[in-house]
Amino acid sequence: MARFGQVLTAMVTPFAADGGLDLDGAQTLARWLVDNGNDALVVAGTTGESATLSHGEQGELIAAVVDAVDVAVIAGAGSNDTRAAVDLTERATAAGATGILQVTPYYNRPSQAGLESHFRAAAAATDLPVMLYDIPARTGRKIATATMLKLAHDVDNIVALKDAGGDPAETARFVAEAPSGFDVYSGDDRLTLPLLAVGAIGVVGVATHWAAVEMGQMIEAFRGGDVRSAIERNQALLASFEFEGSDLAPNPIPTKALLKVLGLPGGDCRSPMGPEPDDLADRARQVLAGLGRAV
Secondary structure, three states, X not given: OOOOOOEEXXXXXXXXXXXXXOHXXXXXXXXXXXXXXXXXXXXXXOOOOHHHOOHHXXXXXXXXXXXXXXXXXXXXXXXXXXXXXXXXXXXHHHOOOOEEEEEOOOOOOOOHHHHHHHHHHHHHOOOOOEEEEEOHHHHOOOOOHHHHHHHHHHOOOEEEEEEOOOOHHHHHHXXXXXXXOOEEEXXXXXXXXXXXXXXXOEEEEOOHHHHHHHHXXXXXXXXXXXXXXXXXXXXXXXXXXXXXXXXXXXXXXXXXXXXXXXXXXXXXXOOXXXXXOOOHHHHHHHHHHHOOOOO
16 A cells, blocks of 8 residues: 555645635645545645745745644655755654655756755655655656666665656556555656556546545545546546647646635745636636536
């Protein structure tokens, strides 16, 4: 069994009208997500707008969510500065997180040797399990499969991967050579079914804010050998996958628009994400209607 479960949501960070952190809202949303099909939560990741949070805010947010739910809370603690990643990891550990999410250092495009050193330093700053996060579209640097395999085999508490690398064939090679019990999660909702086919065990999703139950059903169907049903359930989620992010409304703007439609905390994104397009709430209602939800 996967240590964190199969369906995880990369939770948005709710903000108040003045742009401040809405900790009460974060707790309300976290409880709702757990009550609606999520096995665990990822807090202060990309979808949680970690790039706009201070280190102090990240610690407060993690502690609030940990206090609100009884499932695993994986805390985003990544940075393009190794010293900052170590500090954030220590803060997340002190705040009571269950695990740590470490994204590839972004913008400065380090070498593979630099990436390995960075991840080793961050993992050494905690005794919690660490999930690597490979998302080259955002970071500008792919973690090479050889680098990930070396870390997986050498560092005892690096135990999982959130894979948004966009290359299922390479994921298959990683799964084949990774240690027994190493967990690979899809980090791209649209590629969850293909990644399950090569050995992933679940998803760290965005559409799972509103479709965790449906995503869980798709995963269970596939794992139970009912591939036809898994394909059909995946097809029913395609509109959700398309909605969750675009050039006009990047992630997490659409999710926050949909949460407003549901009457849940979220608020607006912090700058520089930009304003919510005028038609986004109507599109959110269409997505929910397509899943049979009355709004």
